[in-house]
Structure formats: C-alpha cells, structure tokens
Amino acid sequence: MTHLSPDTLRAYQDGELPAATQAAAKTHLTECAACRTQLAEVDTRAAQVAAHLALLAPGPADQPRPAHQLFYQFTRKEREPMFKKLFARSLRPMWAGLAVVVALSIALCFPAVRTMASTFLGFFRVEKIRVVEFDPANLDRYSSYSGEKIEQIFSNNFTTTGGGEAQTVTNPAEAAQLAGFMPRLPTALSAEKTELSVTPASQSTFVVDRAVMQAVLDEMGRTDLRLPESIDGKNVIIAVPATVAAAYGDCATAPAYDPDEPVAEVSDCTTLAQLPSPTITTPPGLDLAELGTIMLEFLGMEQADAVRFSQTVDWSTTLVVPMPMTSYANYTEVAVDHTEGILVNNRYNAFESYTLLWVKDNRVYALMGSGTSAEALEIANSLQ
C-alpha cells in the first residue's frame, strides 16, 4: 500500500474511512514509521484546533431552555407573522412607507388589536410618540379567534381615496413640488446612491359599527370590555399627507431564501420616510381616554394600571405604540433631532436592524436600516 495522505489520515483519525480502507490503513501504520509520524502530526494539529474550538461549547450556564418551552415559543411566533414581515429585509425600502403606518403596523399586526386601534387612533394629530410595553403572551387568550370577522369590518366600513404608487423623482426640489414640503435629508449618508420617491396623499373614512365590534370583543371572551355607545355610526376620517421616501445604498428587493446561496453581505439599505403629521378628525364628544383605557386592558393591562396610564397621556396628540416584549426586539427612548424619539432594535433575522421613529415640528420621521443604534442616531441627527 502506498503511503497515506494527510487527508486520509485525518479521516482515519476520526474512524470515518470505509471499513475495509480503515482496516487496511491500520495495518499499514503498523509497518510504516513515516506514516505514523504523519499521523501524529495530524493528530496534534486536530487536537490543538479542537481545544480552541472547545472553548466555544456551551457551558452549564449556557444550556438552552427545555425543548417544550422553546417549541411553545416557536408556535407563538407562528401567530406573529406580521412582525416578521415588518422587519424582513425585503420590506425595508418601504416606498409606501408612511411613518405612522410603521408604528401602527406594530399595533395592528394582531387582529385583536385592530378593533381597538380603529377606535382610538382616530383622535389625534401626531405630535409625539409614546410606547407602552405588553407581553405578547397576553394575546394568547385570543388565539382561537380567526379574525375573519374583523377583516370584514374593515373591508365593509373603510374607504380610501388618493394614495397609490410612489413616484420616483430625481431631486429634492422635485420631491418638494409633488409632496408640498421640502424634505430634510441626512448629510451623513452619501447623496450619490439615493433614490427619492413621493407617495401621494390619501384620505380614508371609517364608519364605526359599534354593535359588530362589541360582538367581536364578546366572542373573543372580553365581555368585560364595553365599547361606549357614543362611538356608533361615527365617521373617522384619516388624512395622510404625501410622504417622501429616500433610499440609500443597495435597496433591491431581497431574493427568496435559499440555503445554498453564498453567504450574503449584511444589507446596505437605509430608508428615511417623512410626512407631515397625519390628522384624524372625528365628531367631538368622544372620550378618548376611555377608549385608550379599553385598548390597554385588551392588551392585558390591569384596569387600575390602564386607567392610571391613560390619565398620563394626551390621547389627542400622542401616538401610543404598543410594543410587544420579545427577545428579538427591544426599544429605547432616545434623544434625536433635538427632540425625543423611539428606537426599536431588532435581531429577528440575525441581522441587527433598527427603526427610529420621531416627530419634529409636526412632521413624522421613520428611519430604517441595518446597523447599530449609534449609526441610526448619527444619521438621524444629520438631517438638514
């Protein structure tokens, strides 16, 4: 038998050669000192590398939670498809990206929350944003509810005019002409690889059918939450001004996931969407605080806490964003652009990405990209 190559010796070392070859190699080694020396070298190197890599192994404190706990968490994620879509790389260039829609999508992704959102969101012009945390597990009690009825409420009672596809423009002046305001752009990002677009303004009208909505709550088991009669038949008009979106870097839609494709670079796309604060008009006399309290209770807050929180919020000027407490996303209140904002960090898809939301001088801004909080703030603070 000819001498054994290092490759063969390596497999031999692991006992992974085909049985006959393994036996033959063993025999050869008893007769060949050169190959034994080679084997010792291979062995030593393998052991040294293994020793280094062994440092990475999980220790006693690093063991995962039991399988059934992880599985449960997994099945709960199945009910959070909108979160995943919201943070997916391919959605990041949000051409129709209305800043308010981003915040509301977080709230509206749970069919259960839409009922409440549709009633309370009517009542403000966004001047500030405030986050209220909730435990997604609190919504598990609604999991058997199919949500079809809620979809129906929206398709029957919701009409939109205007809006439509975003229109690409070549420069900020053109954007200003279409949108009706001059966009502020980050000087921290290169103007070379920018794409500007304008989404036309839209107006939506929602007619509240109190009986149907109460029936939905009742069916979901929340007979304790009573919607006030005063909201019935009311027209809620949501006016969303034109939005300017600026995309920087490589924002092409990500291809479908393929485990065999070469390792992709971290996404290089940053988008800034801005629009004058949406306004929502509704007949006066509606108790916003009461509806807001109901929403909070729906999310699982104790009534006493909900009432207390509700009293600290000016519901007519504040966009309250329900933020689910998950292991893959967290938020911080940050100082940005000489005001206060919300920074959401997300690591759901193993890339660190952020959404930074703030309101300045009655304009709502949403900055989305991949990278750290520091990068996000640097970009946001460079707006001019």
Added chain:
Amino acid sequence: MIVAVEKSRAAAPPSESAFETAFYEHYARIYGVLFRLVGDRAEAEDLTLETFWKLWERAPRRADNLGGWLYRVAMRLGYNALRAARRRQQYEETAGRAALTHTAPLPPEPAVEQQEERERVRAVLRRLPPRSAQLLILRQSGLAYTEIAAALGVAPTSVGSLLARAEQAFETLYRSLYPND
C-alpha cells in the same frame, strides 16, 4: 363562528406532527452549533427558532435530508450573525454603548479572560472562508462525516480532506493573529 374556527383546526396540515418530531429531534444540537458561533444564549435560542421557522415556512421538498437542511440553514444564519457581531463591536467601541444599547451585566473578573479567549477563536473563525468555519464548528459539535457532508452539501468522502485543510488554515491564521498565545 366558534364552530367555524374548530373546523379549520381539524383541517390543519398533516406535516405539523412531522415538524414537531423534527423540532424535538434536532433542536438541541442546532442550538449547540449556533451557540458556538454567537456565544450568547438568548441569541442562540433566537437563531434556533429562526432556523425552525424557515423549516416551517419553506420545508425542503425532500424530507429525507431534513437534518442536513436544518444544519445548512443554521450555519448560514449563525455565520452571518458571527460576522454582523464584528461590525457591532467596531461601532460600539467608537460610539460608546452606554445609553444606546441594552448592555448585559459585566461578567466577573476570572470569566473575562476566558471570554477574551473565546473571542479570539471567533475572530479567527470570522476570517476563514465560510465553509471552513462551518466545517470546524460542525465537527466540534460532534457531527459525523455523513452528517457534515449533508449539512455542507459536499461528498462524504471529501470531508476528511476538507477538515484537514480547514484545521491547517485555522492554525496558521491563529498563529499569525496571536503569536504570543
């Protein structure tokens, strides 16, 4: 309405139980390989769930190589996370992390040195070609050559030579980065 909901439950896809089986069979080792790459329990759990999420959404047509498919997906996610971590580290060093990120509490003193050792090993892995890094991790996690071959999409007979070369590359790179070690 309630009745309609129960009916739709009964019509759930038959692969649900197959998925559950795959989950319980593979999750611990998938977690193990991911932990080795990212070094953080919470992140490794998230990536583990992410891996199975992809199985749920886009199961491979051939169910016979489920393990291989799972490892391939896990290594893709884990390796990307490993490289993303480097960028995060760089920016955190320059920008200062204090109020901007959720910082884990500092580990006690003796553990810091061990942590640094681990980071050195990860630094080397990051600089290796993806397949080599993944190969080393999978082998260290206890996978047999056939399993490694399935995960990396190579012939089982080539694993030995790929491993030998990956170990050589690791050793050379480690020595050049940390000559005093």
